[in-house]
Amino acid sequence: MHLNAPILLLTILLSQSFLSTLEMSYISLQAGHVGLIDTTYRWKFPIPYILSDSLDLNAKGAVYQAFEMYRLKSCVDFKTLGSISRFKQNFIPKSDQCCSHVGELQTGQVLYLGPGCDHKAVIEHELLHALGFYHTHCCVFFNIIGQYLDFSEMDIVRLNRMYNCSSSLTLLDQSTFENINICGMIQSSTDDADWVHLKSSPGAEDHTHNLGYTMHFDTSTGNAEQSALLESRILYPKWKIQGFPFPADEDKTWKIGHVPMQIGAKFHYAFQGVRGDPGNSEGGIFIDDIRLTETHCPAAVWCIQNFSSILETADYNTVLNSPCFYSPEGYGFGLYFHLASGDNDIVMQWPAVNRQPTIVVMDQDPDIKLRMSSARSLTTDMSTVETNTNTKLIWDNPRNVGTFDPSC
Ligand SMILES: [Ca+2]
Numbered sequence: 001m002h003l004n005a006p007i008l009l010l011t012i013l014l015s016q017s018f019l020s021t022l023e024m025s026y027i028s029l030q031a032g033h034v035g036l037i038d039t040t041y042r043w044k045f046p047i048p049y050i051l052s053d054s055l056d057l058n059a060k061g062a063v064y065q066a067f068e069m070y071r072l073k074s075c076v077d078f079k080t081l082g083s084i085s086r087f088k089q090n091f092i093p094k095s096d097q098c099c100s101h102v103g104e105l106q107t108g109q110v111l112y113l114g115p116g117c118d119h120k121a122v123i124e125h126e127l128l129h130a131l132g133f134y135h136t137h138c139c140v141f142f143n144i145i146g147q148y149l150d151f152s153e154m155d156i157v158r159l160n161r162m163y164n165c166s167s168s169l170t171l172l173d174q175s176t177f178e179n180i181n182i183c184g185m186i187q188s189s190t191d192d193a194d195w196v197h198l199k200s201s202p203g204a205e206d207h208t209h210n211l212g213y214t215m216h217f218d219t220s221t222g223n224a225e226q227s228a229l230l231e232s233r234i235l236y237p238k239w240k241i242q243g244f245p246f247p248a249d250e251d252k253t254w255k256i257g258h259v260p261m262q263i264g265a266k267f268h269y270a271f272q273g274v275r276g277d278p279g280n281s282e283g284g285i286f287i288d289d290i291r292l293t294e295t296h297c298p299a300a301v302w303c304i305q306n307f308s309s310i311l312e313t314a315d316y317n318t319v320l321n322s323p324c325f326y327s328p329e330g331y332g333f334g335l336y337f338h339l340a341s342g343d344n345d346i347v348m349q350w351p352a353v354n355r356q357p358t359i360v361v362m363d364q365d366p367d368i369k370l371r372m373s374s375a376r377s378l379t380t381d382m383s384t385v386e387t388n389t390n391t392k393l394i395w396d397n398p399r400n401v402g403t404f405d406p407s408c
């Protein structure tokens, strides 16, 4: 390859010869992630990269998810140089491995994503190597790969120290309401009431650490249609997309809410509580652990209450049925991922191919940078399933290929 500047090439390898030497050098690395000390092996940001055409859609989607995590948790950024067809793709050897050189080689380098490497956490892990990190011991490596977990807290600390990241690229604001300054949010003085910074008590725990603080708006007193506005400080977007997850207490259990936003100019956000009939209300509205990130918002959130105790008694055959959701486009679906018939079926395109659902078991650490969520993605395609009478496309209209489920 003739490359003018160092690039990172994310690819599936294409021929066998180079593999043995690569694996040797890869395995002989010291086995957590300890960083290279020599600063000449460090990248300048944004790191230019090319995605090989040999990566399938699912792998490409997972690469973008990994990039999103780097931008959320560090100042590491990536910039595409377009398609690989400009370069001699045949020079890149083939492998079924997930592996990377450690540090920047300054000549351009390949990050290998073989079959089975198309998971966000695996790609995050290989990128950590490319950024200059070794394993501290082998077990950390297998742990992360096996569980498909995000960065550990120590990974983030070391990464941000190595690259002098003082802030992340895409996290705009987060608040647990644990401090009296309520994260610089402002109570409007032109409305009827204020939100109250409330210490929680047993039986009415907050979302951060059970006996912390929430913001509360009492709806059982006052008069109907009275409102209270809680406004953020002014924020400046750096990217085009923003997502806004926050838990809100509805039926005395915390619910995770998300608001997708697209804002190009400076802005602030606000929570407005409005009283209904105080005579018919026994409580109020609680909010806690809000965070504003420039990442994709989940299309649907399924909160499973008492998940830990379900997990204790569950065996391999235990199945929980999710409610039915809609994708932003309009497709109905349920989890364990399958399509479900919905109100929009008549106008949707069928089969629904090249869509990438990602199922995330969300770590609810109040600090979003420390979350170790577990994610799996799949990409819908033209694959089929044989039935007694005919062959069906798996991702075709469920009204034609599905079975009736009265609970959905
Ligand atoms: Ca007020």
Ligand SMILES: [Ca+2]
Binding pocket: 176, 177, 178, 206, 207, 208, 209, 212, 213, 214, 288, 289
């Ligand atoms: Ca809190």
Ligand SMILES: [Zn+2]
Binding pocket: 125, 126, 129, 135, 141
């Ligand atoms: Zn590794």
